[in-house]
Amino acid sequence: MISHPVNYANRNFRSENVTEIIEIRWHGRGGQGAKTVAEFLALVALHEGKFSQGFPEYGPERSGAPIKGYTRISSGPIKMHSAVYNPDIVLVLDPSLLESVNVCEGLKEGGTVIINTTRSGDELRKQFPFLERKKLWTLNADRISTDEIGRAMPNMPLLGALVKATEVVGLESVTGDIRKEFSRKFAPRILEGNIRSVERAYQETVTS
Helix, strand or coil, X not given: CECCCEEECCCCCCCCCCXXXXXXXXXXXXXXXXXXXXXXXXXXXXXXXXXXXXXXXXXXXXXXXXXXXXXXXXXXXCXXXXXXXXXXXXXXXXXXXXXXXXXXXXXXXXXXEEEECCCCHHHHHHHCHHXXXXXXXXXXXXXXXXXXXXCCCCHHHHHHHHHHHXXXXXXXXXXXXXXXXXXXXXXXXXXXXXXHXXXXXXXXXXXC
């Protein structure tokens, strides 16, 4: 099942060059916030003056079930409405998925992979051949979110890691939109904890 994409189009954005679309695929499990972060990133991109999409794909809606989220960010209107089959960037919220899913399937040459893990990139490459010759970034997103909001919720730390690795949107745009979009949903402690999670992830994400 593919959810209908949430399309964002900034009508004040002027695209005078060839349209470039960055495609992002999020791999997680139900309850880890993959859907939320895929759609939120699209909204951040909109506020930066870009065109974007954010939507999930999932099977049974239960906690722990595998789920994919998709984000597209573009310099011009986005006409495609399918799942992301050939991403530029892949993010893995749950490292246990590496055991059963080739998260790099369809990844474009020179693509980037960002993984929530306690292990080094070199260790991961030795165990999972599909990670070889990829731009690999790692962070302990579970620890960061547990420290900052009191439970393992890796989606916002992974967003901070994405900004560090790719600069697809700006860090200040992300933290500002967290305050703007989630102030009514979260208590101040959780809101600020999510912002610290993004900022810590930006600092602690490493590549190898």
